[in-house]
Amino acid sequence: MPQFAANLSMLYPELDFLDRFDAAAKDGFQAVEYLFPYDFTKEAIVAKLKANGLQQVLFNAPPGDWAAGERGLACLPGREAEFREGIAKAIDYAVALDCPRIHIMAGLVPEGLARDAAEAVYVENLRWAAAEAAKAGRDVLIEPINTRDIPRFFLNRQDHAHQIAETVGAPNLKVQMDLYHCQIVEGDVAMKLRQYLPTGRVGHLQIAGVPERHEPDVGEQNYDYLFGVIDEVSAQCGWQGWVGCEYRPRRGMEPGGTSAGLGWLRDWRQRA
Template structure:
């Protein structure tokens, strides 16, 4: 059975953020991930991890001005210096928190923008990020995100992400495979896992279409969990969903798998 990590940006909204570490540990999680750590010092977060016996799995590099609607800067023109600073900041936090990978968000493609120009910038920035991460022994992951939840996001399909990783050629650049996003954009999740597992660096789950617990909706997760094991995936599976109600009560899906 896969190892599950609690995405505490989405799970446990009934608790303040720093209290979500203890809540996740109490429910049996051994690892956590979240969107961004930068509102807190890395040492404060490390204390929460250590006090609760948790592993830090993943976070995102700084995404630009999130509050104003930016969703990453890796593909944006005239932001290369800011991008390099964002990678340095992500590495600073990862060094303390202990995660061995982080996610770099591509950003939104403006209407009528020249996609080829954005792609060229994206590849150059990812090559730089991979090089800097390699020096620290870390992996960079990129994630295709569906156009319903995030209209205009530069990267939407698994084959696009795989092609970018192959073109750059860095062994520490991999794809973050979110089953929820994949199902909405293109479906056929099992076939894509079989095809791409050699370059998948992280997996996330949520029910489709409503992004609730993975025990409802159109995706057969018990089947996928078995397949993920059969394919030899040894990483964590991030539970990145919005609980229907109380987070702990909704974890019957996970506890049932472990019986």
């Protein structure tokens, strides 16, 4: 059975962030992920993890000015010093939270910049970040994201992400495979799971229903089937990663809405 982690940036939106840890544990989650921890002290988050018996399995490195629309610095020329400062901060948090993975957002391709120039910056930044993370025993992840949700995002396809990982050549650089983004950009998700999980370069999976990004039992993807594929391929190749539930609950800010929408997970647990 896949291991599911609650994404606390999207789930339980009616609660304050630190209260979402309690809610996730109450719903039976054993692990959590989210976008960014940096508005909170390491000590406050560690206390919530320990109090609820939760593992921290993923968070993002600083993305630049998120409020102003920045979505990562890794492909941006001239921002290398800020990128390195952010990676150092992320590693510091990862060690404190005992989190094995840091997602590095690629960023938006600047207007007028050729993609090959952005890729050269991206590769060099990732090479540096992977080396720094390796010193702390952490993996760094890159994620293809669809350009409907984030126009001009540099990395969009699984094959490109794996090509980048091969070019960088660091064993601790892995791909974060979000099946929601993959379906929107490429489709053929089951075959891509069969293709890429056995490579050892997929460090994390994420799910959401397509196209509304609600619970995985709503939309055009058959997640019952895909969870079976994950189980089948994992049994064959030994993949043991987590599946992040990165979706927006259909009931939005309604109190208890996230928990009410977890029927898909309860049903899967009963069948597994």
